Amino acid sequence: MAVTYAREVASGKRLACRWVILACERFLRDLKRKDIRFDVVEADRAIAFIESFRRYKGQWAGQRMTLEPWQKFVIGNIFGWKWVESGLRRFKYAHIEVPRKNGKTLLAAGISLYLLCADREGGAEVYNAATKKDQAMILHRDARVLIEKSKDPDFRAAFDIRKNPPIIEYGAADSFMKPLGRDTEGDTTDGLNPHGVIADETHAWTTPGFWNVLNSALGARSQPLFLMITTAGHNMDSVGRSHSLIVQRILKGEDGGEGDDYFGIIFTIEEGDNIDDQVTWAKANPLYGVTVDEKKFRSQLALAKADPAINRELKTKWLNIWINQASLWLDSDKWAGAVDLEFERERLQGMRCYGGLDLAITRDLSSLVWVFPPQEGLERWTLLAKFWCPAADIITRSKRDKVPYQTWAEKGFIVPTPGEVMDFGYIKKQIEDDSRLFDVRAVGYDKTYAASIVNPLIEEGVNMLSFSQGILTISPYAKELERLVIEGSKLNHFGHPVLAWNAGNVVVHMDANGNIKPDKKKSEERIDGIIAAIMGLGVAIETEYDGSLAGEWDCTIL
Incomplete structure (x- = not known):
């Protein structure tokens, strides 16, 4: 549950980096506000929906999607916070920055399906967006397979899944979900009316043009969600890095209140942390010991010490550290x-x-x-x-x-x-x-x-x-x-x-x-x-x- 996770992190009971601690402290502070409220029922509803699916990869294939505490905290924040006056959801934007192998893509697929068929939104349009159509298809394919692997025949029958062109339709609400790549932007962005945009690997979004196009289309919906998921990267001018800095300002309270509709969480390490220490690995990886394998991490670390390219990959993709690509190469x-x-x-x-x-x-x-x-x-x-x-x-x-x-x-x-x-x-x-x-x-x-x-x-x-x-x-x-x-x-x-x-x-x-x-x-x-x-x-x-x-x-x- 989101409240339990926030308290454990804020109290030091659960290991976390500075940005996760600040996100949890923000959550606990906001519980005292009068203009917003945390709807536990809505948060639990979204969590239960996603946990009803079954995993289909690796050793957990066929098992129910039991969400980890950090994932429940994210979903609870996105779907649980509401404005008291309007009753609508508080968060329009969400930035999730976490190393690879920590379950972010499958989580995003579950969220996109919730927006498609369980969010009580008529005619919902949900877009799995990335710099290229092929990248967008990864998330879209995950969502499709979650439907196909469902044990509920009535649930499966509620969707019309087409592969060429790729689209998932939910007839009961006249809703659909499709992948969208920046490389096909000119042909596909006219007339968009998204209820949900799931932007994948925004560290690779080198310019803000595509993001701006998608964002400008959100205005017609009462409670849309623009979800950004990414690892750290090498481009300090990317959309992902820009929003990482936005989240940091919000969590430090330097946004002047302008980020009140923006949820963000960043899993990384602290300056001065020992890269050889398992505690450091666990701090950056919320699923360390679950889907992030200690032996593989240790092997990757050994390779990184001999190969600078692997070292950069370890820092960005395994420890979630942004590295300036423009830094000098040879020591x-x-x-x-x-x-x-x-x-x-x-x-x-x-x-x-x-x-x-x-x-x-x-x-x-x-x-x-x-x-x-x-x-x-x-x-x-x-x-x-x-x-x-x-x-x-x-x-x-x-x-x-x-x-x-x-x-x-x-x-x-x-x-x-x-x-x-x-x-x-x-x-x-x-x-x-x-x-x-x-x-x-x-x-x-x-x-x-x-x-x-x-x-x-x-x-x-x-x-x-x-x-x-x-x-x-x-x-x-x-x-x-x-x-x-x-x-x-x-x-x-x-x-x-x-x-x-x-x-x-x-x-x-x-x-x-x-x-x-x-x-x-x-x-x-x-x-x-x-x-x-x-x-x-x-x-x-x-x-x-x-x-x-x-x-x-x-x-x-x-």
């Missing part, structure tokens, strides 16, 4: 430590290597990074970086941006090419010279600007491989470079100052599946050397460990 201290001071670069002569080539015409640096895999006489992955820049830009950048291009050029770390436009002839000659010095097996290059030197180099016998810049192609090798930097002892970059500067500038873009790619647009300064290093590393890994490559580099071969 500067770790990078500085990845140097073998005792190894003389002259020893690389004759050793096999692979190149990564990132070209620019103006303003950007052009870079070539030779990647030497571990081999006889070489214990570490070794990067030998070379940079070029138009001479005019070297002077301009040194004066305007206080970047020491001129000093780097004087010390030989950047080679100036005459004029304001890059002269690729210098780079072509360097590759030819290095091919006589090292055992060059292949050079990966980005097609942009490369046409003028690729064919001549091929004619010279250099194995040139076109390397796609797509995130699926580049991600495995970006993660491998990240791992090498973190371990330190397996990488040597000779402390090249321009490459170190590039490494300190890199911001990565991460997609919904955890794939990463250095983002030149979000990186405020040059990252060309790191792009080249990742390409060279990719060519080396594929050739050394998966056989040889030739021709077009394509993500489909990965």
